[in-house]
Amino acid sequence: MSDFDADVLIAGGGTVGLAAAAALSAAGFKVTLIERAAAPPAFTGGEVDLRVYALSPASIRLLDALGVWPLIASARHSPYHAMQVWHDDPARALRFDAAPDQSLGSIVEHGLLNAALWAQGGDWQRLAGAEISAVSASEEEGAAVTLKQGRQLKARLLVIADGPDSPLRQQLGIDSIGWDYSQRALVAHISTQHPHGSIARQRFLSTGPLALLPLADGRCSIVWSCNTALAAELLALDASAFQLRLGSASQQVLGAVNGSTALKSFPLRLNLVPQTVVAGAVVIGDAAHVVHPLAGQGVNLGLADAEALASTLSEARAAGRGWWRARTLAAYARARRAETVEMLAITDALHRGFTQGGATMARALGLGLSALDRAEPVKQWFARRAQG
Numbered sequence: 001m002s003d004f005d006a007d008v009l010i011a012g013g014g015t016v017g018l019a020a021a022a023a024l025s026a027a028g029f030k031v032t033l034i035e036r037a038a039a040p041p042a043f044t045g046g047e048v049d050l051r052v053y054a055l056s057p058a059s060i061r062l063l064d065a066l067g068v069w070p071l072i073a074s075a076r077h078s079p080y081h082a083m084q085v086w087h088d089d090p091a092r093a094l095r096f097d098a099a100p101d102q103s104l105g106s107i108v109e110h111g112l113l114n115a116a117l118w119a120q121g122g123d124w125q126r127l128a129g130a131e132i133s134a135v136s137a138s139e140e141e142g143a144a145v146t147l148k149q150g151r152q153l154k155a156r157l158l159v160i161a162d163g164p165d166s167p168l169r170q171q172l173g174i175d176s177i178g179w180d181y182s183q184r185a186l187v188a189h190i191s192t193q194h195p196h197g198s199i200a201r202q203r204f205l206s207t208g209p210l211a212l213l214p215l216a217d218g219r220c221s222i223v224w225s226c227n228t229a230l231a232a233e234l235l236a237l238d239a240s241a242f243q244l245r246l247g248s249a250s251q252q253v254l255g256a257v258n259g260s261t262a263l264k265s266f267p268l269r270l271n272l273v274p275q276t277v278v279a280g281a282v283v284i285g286d287a288a289h290v291v292h293p294l295a296g297q298g299v300n301l302g303l304a305d306a307e308a309l310a311s312t313l314s315e316a317r318a319a320g321r322g323w324w325r326a327r328t329l330a331a332y333a334r335a336r337r338a339e340t341v342e343m344l345a346i347t348d349a350l351h352r353g354f355t356q357g358g359a360t361m362a363r364a365l366g367l368g369l370s371a372l373d374r375a376e377p378v379k380q381w382f383a384r385r386a387q388g
């Protein structure tokens, strides 16, 4: 071969970059992953990570195929078999139930997920403590990255998975569109009077959605999205005042809230990269799309990017086509566009409908949710989407 260090360089070892490395390596590509964090992700089995994801069955199937799921399943996760969504009355919630003996998905900790992906058995090179400071890419020359420490690496293709701010995407002149929601997501683990019953719940308030996700230890992980002023007010409360506010915001759907960890706060925005490929490089994961967490789909979308990229490149190579060529990359981008745009549009519309449409719109949407619960075909469609 040439003077390439690998077939594919992956910039960023978050969940999506790690999954792409494992999937591309399993498809027979020589892969090097570059992550700036000094220490590889680790799982200690102690307190549950504040950042958890609702993984869809499709994501779990991918992790299983990569040999990663058994590690997670033997450590800690929380399958949920139903989902309830409501606006003003939990008794009139839209409800999805999994088929008997199945789940709608599982709640998995960010740290455990990344540690399991890092430990995956594949023969790909992992570089930790390596920050990329410059990139260049072209179809004929391939991609080159320069590390802060001065080393240069080259490959046929660069996969950019460096997260929502993606300085590398910007260096290659790849545009994105989007806006700040002027909202924060407050995250904590809480204890409640009544058991969660392995049901994921979400209330759409006119200040933003509040999700209660069931954890394996009986607590719930909350994601409470609200405008910055309300977030500041909630962050300033002491634990018992916060628990009272949360109990009222959740309409005591699980009774009183009687314990909570410290809160962590994340800014919320929407972002979309309309053209995710350029000659010699492709953008995936949050670097390509940032969605409102109300659908809990960010990681699921990114894992689907990783899977689609590995299968598109390996099909092209098996057919004797240039797997790194613009035509192949364009086929990947086409394969991912519809799902990504649909997810961004639906989550954005729901967010706006409840928070900016005024009380009447929120009430109409709330009634719509309970009406949907009685409209079987529509509900089935939503259920299929929820189940990936």
Ligand SMILES: Cc1cc2nc3c(=O)[nH]c(=O)nc-3n(C[C@H](O)[C@H](O)[C@H](O)COP(=O)(O)OP(=O)(O)OC[C@H]3O[C@@H](n4cnc5c(N)ncnc54)[C@H](O)[C@@H]3O)c2cc1C
Pocket: 011, 012, 013, 014, 015, 016, 017, 034, 035, 036, 037, 052, 053, 054, 055, 130, 131, 132, 133, 161, 162, 163, 164, 168, 185, 187, 223, 266, 267, 284, 285, 286, 287, 293, 295, 296, 297, 298, 299, 300, 301, 302
């Ligand atoms: C409050 C909240 C709740 C959420 N809940 C859910 C949920 O329930 N389900 C779900 O599917 N999604 C959820 N998401 C979305 C999810 O967090 C993201 O979609 C996901 O973390 C994106 O992963 P990523 O690998 O693309 O990016 P990141 O996790 O941001 O990883 C990027 C990596 O690139 C590295 N990096 C950056 N620059 C460089 C560089 N120059 N050189 C080397 N390395 C670099 C970084 O160190 C980092 O490790 C939630 C998000 C929020 C804010």
